[in-house]
Amino acid sequence: MSGSQDRHVDPERALLSGEGAGQRTGEGDHRFPVRGHGTEHRRPDEAAAGDGGTTYYDQPLLKEPIWIWSVPAYFYVGGVTSGAAIVGAVAQLVDRQGLDRLIRRSRWLAGGGAAVSTVLLIIDLGRPARFLNMLRVFRPSSAMSVGSWTLAAMAPAAGASAVLPAVGARRLGDAAGLGAGALAPVLGTYTAVLLSDTAVPLWQATRTSLPRFFAASATVATASALELFPTVDAREEAITRHLGMVAKVADLVCGEQVQHQADEVARVGRPLHEGASGALWRTAKLSTAASLAVSLVPVPARWRAARRILSAVLGTLGSLAGRFAVFHAGKRSTRDPRASFAQQRAGRGAAGVDGRAGVTGPGGQRATDA
Amino acid sequence: MSVSPGIMPTSDESAELRAGSELARDHRGEFDRGHGHALPAGAKGFFTDTTVCIGCKACEVACKQWNQLPDDGFVFTGTSYDNTGDLGSSTWRHVAFIERPGAHPTTGFADMSWFEGDDAPSAPVAFGPDPQGGGDFSWLMLSDVCKHCVHAGCLDVCPTGAIIRTEYESVYIQPDVCNGCGMCVPACPFGVVDRREEDGRAWKCTLCYDRQRDGLEPACAKACPTDSIVFGDIDDLRAIAEERVATLHERGVDSAYLYGADAASQPGTQGLNAFFLLTDAPEVYNLPPDPVDPTHAVGAAWRSALVAGAAMVVAVAGAVLSAAGARR
Ligand code: SF4
Ligand code: SF4
Numbered sequence: 283m284s285g286s287q288d289r290h291v292d293p294e295r296a297l298l299s300g301e302g303a304g305q306r307t308g309e310g311d312h313r314f315p316v317r318g319h320g321t322e323h324r325r326p327d328e329a330a331a332g333d334g335g336t337t338y339y340d341q342p343l344l345k346e347p348i349w350i351w352s353v354p355a356y357f358y359v360g361g362v363t364s365g366a367a368i369v370g371a372v373a374q375l376v377d378r379q380g381l382d383r384l385i386r387r388s389r390w391l392a393g394g395g396a397a398v399s400t401v402l403l404i405i406d407l408g409r410p411a412r413f414l415n416m417l418r419v420f421r422p423s424s425a426m427s428v429g430s431w432t433l434a435a436m437a438p439a440a441g442a443s444a445v446l447p448a449v450g451a452r453r454l455g456d457a458a459g460l461g462a463g464a465l466a467p468v469l470g471t472y473t474a475v476l477l478s479d480t481a482v483p484l485w486q487a488t489r490t491s492l493p494r495f496f497a498a499s500a501t502v503a504t505a506s507a508l509e510l511f512p513t514v515d516a517r518e519e520a521i522t523r524h525l526g527m528v529a530k531v532a533d534l535v536c537g538e539q540v541q542h543q544a545d546e547v548a549r550v551g552r553p554l555h556e557g558a559s560g561a562l563w564r565t566a567k568l569s570t571a572a573s574l575a576v577s578l579v580p581v582p583a584r585w586r587a588a589r590r591i592l593s594a595v596l597g598t599l600g601s602l603a604g605r606f607a608v609f610h611a612g613k614r615s616t617r618d619p620r621a622s623f624a625q626q627r628a629g630r631g632a633a634g635v636d637g638r639a640g641v642t643g644p645g646g647q648r649a650t651d652a
Numbered sequence: 653m654s655v656s657p658g659i660m661p662t663s664d665e666s667a668e669l670r671a672g673s674e675l676a677r678d679h680r681g682e683f684d685r686g687h688g689h690a691l692p693a694g695a696k697g698f699f700t701d702t703t704v705c706i707g708c709k710a711c712e713v714a715c716k717q718w719n720q721l722p723d724d725g726f727v728f729t730g731t732s733y734d735n736t737g738d739l740g741s742s743t744w745r746h747v748a749f750i751e752r753p754g755a756h757p758t759t760g761f762a763d764m765s766w767f768e769g770d771d772a773p774s775a776p777v778a779f780g781p782d783p784q785g786g787g788d789f790s791w792l793m794l795s796d797v798c799k800h801c802v803h804a805g806c807l808d809v810c811p812t813g814a815i816i817r818t819e820y821e822s823v824y825i826q827p828d829v830c831n832g833c834g835m836c837v838p839a840c841p842f843g844v845v846d847r848r849e850e851d852g853r854a855w856k857c858t859l860c861y862d863r864q865r866d867g868l869e870p871a872c873a874k875a876c877p878t879d880s881i882v883f884g885d886i887d888d889l890r891a892i893a894e895e896r897v898a899t900l901h902e903r904g905v906d907s908a909y910l911y912g913a914d915a916a917s918q919p920g921t922q923g924l925n926a927f928f929l930l931t932d933a934p935e936v937y938n939l940p941p942d943p944v945d946p947t948h949a950v951g952a953a954w955r956s957a958l959v960a961g962a963a964m965v966v967a968v969a970g971a972v973l974s975a976a977g978a979r980r
Contacts, residue, residue, distance in 0.1 A: 288722035288723055289720050289721070289722055289723070290723065291720065298720055299720070300718060300719040300720030300721070300862075301719045301720075301858050301860075301861070301862055302719040302720050302721035302722070302742065302744075302855065303719075303720040304827055305721065305722060305741065305742065305827075305848060305851050305853075305855060306848070306850050306851040306852075307722040307742075307848070307850050307851070308849070308850040335935065336933065336935045336936050337935065337938065338748060338750065338935075338936070338937065338938030339731040339732075339734075341731075341737070341738060341938060342738075342843060343842075343843050343938055343940060344838060344840070344841070344842075344843040345740075345837045345838060345840065345843045345844075345845065345846050346837075346838070347834065347837060347838040348834045348837050348846075348847050348849075349834055364964070365964065365968075368964055368965055368968045369968050369972075372965065372968045372969050372972050373972055376969075376972050376973065376976075377972075377976075381972070406833070406834070407831050407832050407833055407852070408830075408831070408832020408833075408834065408847050408849075408851070408852025408853055408854075409830070409831045409832040409852045409853060410831075412812075412829075412830075412831035412832075413831060415812040415814070415829055415830075415831040416811055416812060416831065416833070418812050418813050418829070419811075419812065419813035421808075421810070421811060421813065423808040423809065423947040423950065424808065424809045424810060424811045424835065424947075425809070425950060425953075425954075426809065426811040426833060426835045427811035430811055466961075466964075467958075467960075467961025467962060467964055467965060468957075468961060470961060470964060471957035471958075471960050471961045471964075472957060474953065474957060475950060475953040475954055475957050476835075478946070478949070478950065478953045479809050479835075479839065479946050479947060479950050479953070480805075480809070480835075480838035480839045480946050481805060481838060481839060481840060481841040481843075481943070481944075481946055482838050486946065486949070489949060489950075489952055489953040489956070490952055490953065490955075490956040491956075492953070492956075493953060493956040493957035493959075493960045494956060494959075494960045494963075496960070497957075497960035497961060497963060497964050498960075500964065501964055501967060501968075505971075516978045517975050517976075517978040518975075519978075520974070520975035520978040521971050521972055521974075521975040521978075522971075524970070524971040524974050524975060525967060525968060525971035528967050528970065528971065529967060532963075532967070616838060619935075619938065622940055623935050623940070623941060626940055626941045626942035626943070627941055627942070631920060631940070631941065631942030631943060631944050632918070632919045632920025632921075632942050632943065632944035632948070633942055634949075635920065635944050635948045635949045636919040636920055636944065636948060637919070638919045639919075639941075639942045640911075640912070640917060640918040640919065640920060640941065640942045640943065641909060641910070641911070641917040641918065642909075642911070642933055642934050642941045642942070643907075643909055643933065644897075644901070644906055644907060644908060644909040645909075646917075647909075648942075649934075649941035649942035650942070
């Protein structure tokens with residue numbers, strides 16, 4: 283800790299007791315360049331003459347989300363967890379005996395996925411030792427709070443549903459499996475709500491399409507994960523293949539909806555077209571479409587396994603790329619102040635939510651007045 | 653000193669302006685006791701009048717010093733006199749310098765000819781008041797800060813309850829509770845709060861909660877030499893601000909308006925406890941034109957999520973049933 287040095291205070295002579303005195307800093311800390319800082323540095327009136335109107339030296343309006351890779355990775359793993367718990371619960375209700383192997387596999391996927399999810403989320407915390415503070419309060423307005431409680435309730439159930447039958451407690455295991463399955467739809471979709479629970483222009487614009495896309499992506503990921511198990515019987519294969527096909531169609535359709543909603547304000551949708559996020563987004567669409575095509579090709583029986591594995595690998599890639607694309611595209615859209623400005627001037631700020639835009643000029647002139 | 657008619661205050665008026673209005677002066681007394689008695693509870697905040705900001709950064713320095721915030725390194729940004737950049741975990745006050753052509757809205761000053769050229773006078777003549785004469789340049793300045801929104805995105809999304817509403821209606825992050833989940837960072841529609849990497853927690857202006865508890869006004873307002881930053885009870889601040897806008901309009905500064913003064917003028921935040929008097933579009937100051945607390949719209953996202961979640965179950969059921977006839 284080099285607090286006193288960075289504050290130019292001699293701790294022998296002065297008490298470090300200010301509100302910010304406990305803020306830990308690194309050695310030789312230099313905050314600049316500001317994260318996401320524009321490189322153009324045009325005078326505001328010059329910037330206004332360029333595309334998209336006035337900014338303050340092209341500086342971002344918003345703070346970029348500080349979340350790291352583990353967050354989109356969690357979107358994927360949490361998606362598999364959720365989908366697998368649903369498969370386990372539904373299969374159990376339909377044919378507990380005949381689908382025993384599929385149920386067991388689903389439960390292990392869900393239980394393992396929930397454990398990995400928890401680890402991925404804790405990795406992302408700035409103060410991992412305090413992760414239990416997540417359960418200090420329940421706040422319905424915070425999708426992260428709702429999601430944390432859901433995961434906290436579901437992880438033990440999913441784990442128990444996998445472990446208990448192995449130690450002979452089959453009925454308890456079944457009950458746990460149903461419990462996990464009941465919470466799973468929330469786990470699979472709340473992450474999209476969490477993203478739109480921010481001021482990030484891209485995520486705000488897609489607040490109704492993103493949950494659908496995430497649900498579809500989670501189902502693709504689940505079907506693909508189940509297809510990766512080495513041996514399957516014909517019934518299991520049919521289940522995962524049918525599920526995968528439906529989910530992939532839904533994924534592609536909902537992905538188009540996401541893109542359409544984002545593109546309603548051109549500036550907002552840009553990150554889905556350009557840069558690394560745009561490339562990821564295209565990769566996601568291509569992989570998912572390819573996976574769907576592969577699973578539709580009729581093949582002789584001895585090629586079935588190869589078809590299944592190829593389609594599963596492509597489906598997994600598509601789902602992963604889709605999550606990372608949405609994540610990075612959102613981050614990218616926070617670096618562009620004009621995305622927020624244009625969105626809000628187009629009536630998609632408070633005007634679109636609360637019915638009335640904010641005052642932005644004399645005489646009660648509003649943001650949406652031409 | 654010659655002045656553009658109707659824009660510059662007379663000397664009597666400037667004396668009044670310097671001290672803020674009567675009300676502002678009263679506040680000085682009321683909030684400056686420093687006897688260790690907490691200020692009475694009730695909504696307090698800042699009215700920041702950008703037309704009298706002189707860009708001295710006294711507020712930045714006072715904030716940094718009082719709160720013992722770490723420095724940001726000595727950096728030259730190349731963006732006018734703004735070498736601070738933006739608000740962040742260790743910068744809770746930030747003075748923006750907006751360079752633009754034309755005269756300053758209230759002073760009418762626009763002449764920078766003494767800056768350059770062969771005929772530059774040896775001493776800066778009293779800023780030629782004539783917008784047509786030589787220069788085509790002036791600054792707008794704004795001391796930016798956390799807005800302590802009435803509906804605060806950061807507070808509404810914080811899953812740990814680290815962010816609380818104080819008895820002064822300000823928005824306060826409890827550093828001992830924050831676990832650094834980062835949810836608040838992108839939820840602020842003004843880009844205020846940030847998580848410091850080495851520290852792992854989120855930080856922002858506390859509206860000098862500690863000083864208010866000791867009967868003092870916040871450090872920035874205390875240090876501001878022009879009363880561009882006025883601290884007080886929100887209702888009083890609104891009255892001061894409206895009076896000031898009326899005065900400016902009378903003097904021909906038609907562009908003056910209040911940004912975020914109340915719920916009616918900014919529905920997305922239900923008003924800001926730190927609001928501003930601006931003379932240009934919000935974007936010019938890097939303020940959002942129509943900010944909204946993201947939780948206002950989260951209901952629509954939840955409805956879509958519940959339908960999508962149900963669709964997952966239906967799809968799985970369909971797949972399981974469709975395979976019933978498959979050969980073992
Ligand atoms: S949302 Fe932003 S401006 Fe509003 S109180 Fe929170 S940090 Fe401050
Ligand atoms: S980073 Fe801290 S203050 Fe911000 S939302 Fe998370 S727990 Fe709350």
